[in-house]
Amino acid sequence: MHTRGNAHPQQQPFAAGPVLGIALATAAVLLAFSGRYGFHRDELYFLLAGRHLAWGYPDQPPLTPLLARLGAELFGASPSGLRVLPALLAAVAVALVALIARELGAGRGGQLVAAAAAACSGHLLGNGHLLSTATFDLTAWLAIILLTLRLLRTGEARWWPLLGLAVGVAALNKLLVFSLLPALLLGVLTAGPRGLLLPRPRELLGPLVAVLAACPFAVPVLWWQAAHGWPELTVAHGISAQQGVGGRLLLLPMQLLQLSPVLAPLWLTGIGRLWRRAELRWARPLVVAWAALCLLVLVGGGKGYYPIPLLFALLAAGCEPFAHWLREHRAKLAAGLLAALLTSALAALPVLPASALAVPMAVDPDLGEEVGWPELTAATAAGWARIPVEQRAQAVLLTANYGEAGALAHYGPAYGLPAPYSGHMGLYAWGPPPAGATGPVLLVHPIGYPWLERYFTDCRQVAQVDNGHGTANMEQHAVIALCAGPAEPWPALWPQLRRY
Known part of the structure; x- marks a missing residue:
């Protein structure tokens, strides 16, 4: 299937070497700090759940406990051993942000800015430091966003099976992925290209193949939840009640803090670029999807970080203009990214002594749950x-x-x-x-x-x-x-x- 009536920019070559260098450096930093405190409470739970593997648990599907068991068996049942896989997933996430930037027209410089910005983000560093459901979710959602953009840009049916497979694997980790899909769908319906949702009869095979590719992973998880009375919905209601009105009002400020305030110019530029540039009209659903998911969390409750993977995509969209700016202001951009890295590391990694955690715990209380x-x-x-x-x-x-x-x-x-x-x-x-x-x-x-x-x-x-x-x-x-x-x-x- 080919998207009708849209001219799309040619893709630039992938800056594989430098991007992978940044990704591997990110993993190395995460591994260097992986054993500084101790296990997080969720990691201890996942280790225990990994001994009782099932298609589901009240609060999650089976993938993260399975990864905990795999990590412990491959690398040792220690904090450092358990966190090898999260560090590698974070490295993949860095590369995916650069690939999203490339999909949105970024050349070598824009891809490097995107990779470096992702690596300096507190959200990515925090998720890469711990084994959690959010760790895999970030990587899986970025993969889904990349494949969705590839499908929107090219309209080629060959991307449907991979998209379905990515959604199915993400459902193995967390059913939250089923909130991303309607947000993206709403984006396509309101911002186009709508031709993707109105295929000719002979082109319906693509979406059908996507559904079939997701089924082997998603159906057993959904079946388990249904058979046990949908306990994950009960957990979600509890999270919503716990957030309260105050937590919901902090939705945008918390995203700003967790991604890094220093990186705000990038994603704000990305929103403007997607909305103003005619050649990127096909990618406008990203903006609508992020706003829709924010609204869903605001109304229905949930944790403020849920929409952040879409914010990474908007950040990637804003990197190409900064790559041009970089040529004349290299020192300023480097200083900005260094400031983002240092503040993010203080907020998300065990950099400080355990006795000095009061300030970073105000932003990320999970750091304190690695102690004691x-x-x-x-x-x-x-x-x-x-x-x-x-x-x-x-x-x-x-x-x-x-x-x-x-x-x-x-x-x-x-x-x-x-x-x-x-x-x-x-x-x-x-x-x-x-x-x-x-x-x-x-x-x-x-x-x-x-x-x-x-x-x-x-x-x-x-x-x-x-x-x-x-x-x-x-x-x-x-x-x-x-x-x-x-x-x-x-x-x-x-x-x-x-x-x-």
Whole structure:
């Protein structure tokens, strides 16, 4: 199929060597900082979920736990080992931003500016530092955007199967990709080229092949969600409620901060360039798609970073004019990118000592969640030691959330701790404890979070967590409470402990 009535600019050669050099340098920086603190709570959960592989979990499809298991087996079950794959995905994302810039008419200089800007972005560095669903999402969405642009620019049917395949693989990681697709569709409907959506009957094979290419990956995930009552929607509603009105109003400021304020001129230039230049009319759906996804997050709730992959595409669109400017102002552009890199690194990477995280945690609280898990395990082991040896066969170790459970599953065996239980997210399906485990019960929960204790009898605090750095994360001063036993038998109690 060929898009009708549009003349498209010739593509410039891909600046493969320099772009790949920037991508590999990005991966090297990420790997250099990968072991500075420790595991993030989500990484510990993914390691644990990787031992219980399934087509889905309440909060996500199976790809990230699978990558956690693969990374641990290939490179070691350490923070540095687990983060090799995220660093490589970040490098791919850098190259994809440069390819998007090329798709939008950028020559060698524009592609290099795009790659360098992406590598200096706090969002890319933060995602490349940790293994998370957002890590793979960024790379997958950029690939989908690139393939969509290629399809819009050329109208060639051969891009449909690859686009469908990319969407299917992205659905294996997060169903959030199904919010990107209607945003792009709305962009094509409102900004064109509409001929892509009104194919001749003989050209319907392309979209059909795209759907078929996505099905082997997306259908099992959707089937699992449907069979379990769509728990991911429940999780999404919880995120929406947690964001509240204040979180939604910060949507644009948070995108500005996470991408890097220094890079704002690039994506603002990209928006103007796509909207004003006649030869780029075919790519205007990018602008509409970004605005539509922002509006969707604003109205429906969600996290402010969801639209950022589209913002990377707009940034790529604005790089070619700066490449021309670069010839006369090389030092100024280099200084700007260096400023973006330094501020992004401070906000997204473990550059500062763990005791000095208060300021970067104001922008990215996740940095603080990499601190204190060995200390939490040691405090839990001290609490477990309070249980008489003869009672430990019937004792249960129970946590309030998946981060605590993941930490105890990873570090606990060295202390002789049993496998932990929890009603949080995917761990609920791996319980309840055996009916004969009548107590004692050792509880681990954040301070100011005592709801868990009301389901058990005679609870008293026997230890408390101190991460040793004064880092005010969720588990600092977490409570270790020893209880006589459950207030009800486990089969009756377990459904009451479920939390999303």
